[in-house]
Amino acid sequence: MDNTFKISSSPHVRDKRSTQSIMLDVIIALLPATVFGIINFELNAMILILTCVVSCVLFEWLYQKMMNRKVTIGDLSAVVTGLLLALNLSPDVPVWMAILGSAFAIIIVKQLFGGLGFNFMNPALGARCFLLISFAGRMTSFSYDGVTTATPLAVLKNTGDLANVNVLNMFLGNIPGTIGETSVVCLLVGAAYLLIRRVIKPVIPFTYIGTFAVLIMIYAVASGRGFDLTFLAAHLCGGGLMLGAFFMATDYVTSPITPAGKVVFGVILGILTFCFRIYGGSAEGVSYAIIFSNLLVPLIERWTQPKSFGEGAELAAQGDTAGTKSKMDTKSIVIATIAIMIITVIAGFALAYVYKITKDPIAVTEQKAKEEAYKAVFDDADSFDSYADFDADAAAKILSDAGYNADIDEIVEAKGSDGSALGYVVTVTSHEAYSGDLQLAMGVRADGTTNGISFLSLSETAGLGMEADTDSFKSQFAGKKVDKFQYTKSGATVDEEIDALSGATITTNAVTNAVNAGLEYVKSINGGAADSSAASNGGDK
Template identity: 60%
Template sequence: MDKLLNVSSSPHVRSCETTHSIMLDVAIAMLPASAFGVYHFGLHALGVLLVTVAVCMLSEYIYEKLMHKPNTISDCSALVTGMILALNMPPEIPLWIPALGGVFAIIVVKQLYGGLGQNFMNPALAARCFLLISFAGKMTNFSYAGFDGISGATPLAALKSGSSVDLPAMFVGTIPGTIGEVSVVALLVGAAYLLIKRVISIRIPAAYILTVAVFAALFGGHGFDISYIAAHLCGGGLIFGAFFMATDYVTSPITPKGQIAFGILLGVLTGLFRIFGGSAEGVSYAIIIGNILVPLIEKATLPRAFGKEGRSL
């Protein structure tokens, strides 16, 4: 009798990873880009980061307190939302705008849909799109008193207008842009951390980046121009979006084939917005639209159940 097996309900395979540990890893991975953004843009960028994170966490605490729901501040999801939103802000943005975005992200996009795991789109990106629509002028003003007095349009905006861009500066990050998108080096360090810790898979970022490169080569009007393609890959927050936003567990497909399809969809949408649209960016809107289509992607890519009865002819 002592050799009888115990029968229990699923899940039978468990992981030591928790929501807290995963979100903390994502926050740690964004520290290099955050540090470079503060170094490059100055103390106001630090203020944007601190205010946005504080408002996101406070919004979650107050809402759950008022609704008599369990407190989830400790899972660090509000921290990650605040950091992503702040890193998507222009460096000289008035502090009340990202604060308003933090309230929108946590309460409207996340909590009103049931909290973490129930939101159908990335809260930080939804808030950024809300702010882009509401305060277009301030959200697209990338002038700042930075390195050597650099100011003006982002490299992708210059590229779209036919001007040349400085690729080494784009890679290092000494360019105008949002706080967290400018330094490809810092973003890749954080991405490597996430991949090494196995917090994310390479499927979505690889499919996304490769699709943008192919789209730019086919429809950009410059053919297979390495400099032109590299500018598209290094600019406009593509690296930030591919590794830190498109890979969000809640709003991305769970199937391997679905993740590849999702990445390709994001790449096509980003290419359409950048090359044929009026904006030079496109990453935020591409990911938001992709989030909405995730249920359809999962439905089409779910593996067929073993032994499922086929259709009768």
């Protein structure tokens, strides 16, 4: 009789559920939000969902085949990744972008790090952040009922006014947004299913949402809103908070396993989401909060590792570390720090090399964009020559004295086919836009008539500030000879007035003042007296 013991690694008591059954539960839980997304956004949503799911499964199968690894598409994890990625996309993104995001999620975030169980961040969110960084305009452009518009949170962030935000519609899902984030009620039904099935535990999502809610209410009181529950409800129902809290922050691989760690993780998520949403350029913040928190999980688990019991604990209490190891010993910290420094240096050299080989093509592309902008504002010009007497410092002083928060980046002379001077093209950067600097080129004829504007850089909110780049808005600056423009909300009646963009007063003001700054500089180089009045618009507030 063989009395030898067979020893295996822990855990010795195993759960009956498999990876496949857990993933199937997640898919079932996501079905209400998925179906609603298809109903809400129709064919585009269905195509993107199918594209992401099929692409993720295909990329996982191809990679594992090429690397001679065991094919694991049967565990349904790739299906879940594809579905989550699709639900985090705007219904307006093109199919090729969905395929690119799927490749990034599966190959870069998941498989290159060893596959399921080894990825350091949520693959779907990693892909979404990659697409947001690479294609910000496409990823933040939303349409609803055939009209391109902003999400309720973007409207609230831009205007600070709840009058145009319907919280009930946000709860039900009758709003623009990503395919799967709009209907809070559908997401909560799915979350309840996961909790009942014990696929997830409530600690992380409840701590996350609770921390965020407390900070929002503190902010509301501190900013003069008072104890505004409608403001709180709008933030809880918008920006994909419920989708992130219940379906992505609870990812087994990228969330802490220690009880205390789950609480710490949830608190960090709430703090980061609050900071990104209130003080950042985006109205959402959930995706980046989860990604950053994923990176902190190893450190969180080290700090929250439970105390050991038995002989190991006794030895540790006596100062004998032979049988135990400190959670955060000095050697581990030094090794981790050195490793991070080495990775940072290597990444820095890699980025420097990439910059070196792409610098010239980027410069060519930028110059081409400038020339196209010049032609857009001076289509009858045959050539554009640099203005020899341009002095950036002198231009800065002129604008500063006039009260403009803008810079003159460049000025060129527009000339006709016979070499005659037609006027100037001035490139202006405004520092007053909502989402950062905006840059535009403006044409000014020799007699001081504005000949039009063209944007070189504009990163405002889709459906609001980005409407500045429409012909209907830009045409208001063309063919007018005025001393200074001002915007109005009651309808332009004279040449000096510009109809303000609805819900985008800050962007309207930035564009108007940028054009006025350009006019001020042209007037100065033509020998006119600079207007020393402040650049505050004087428009309808």
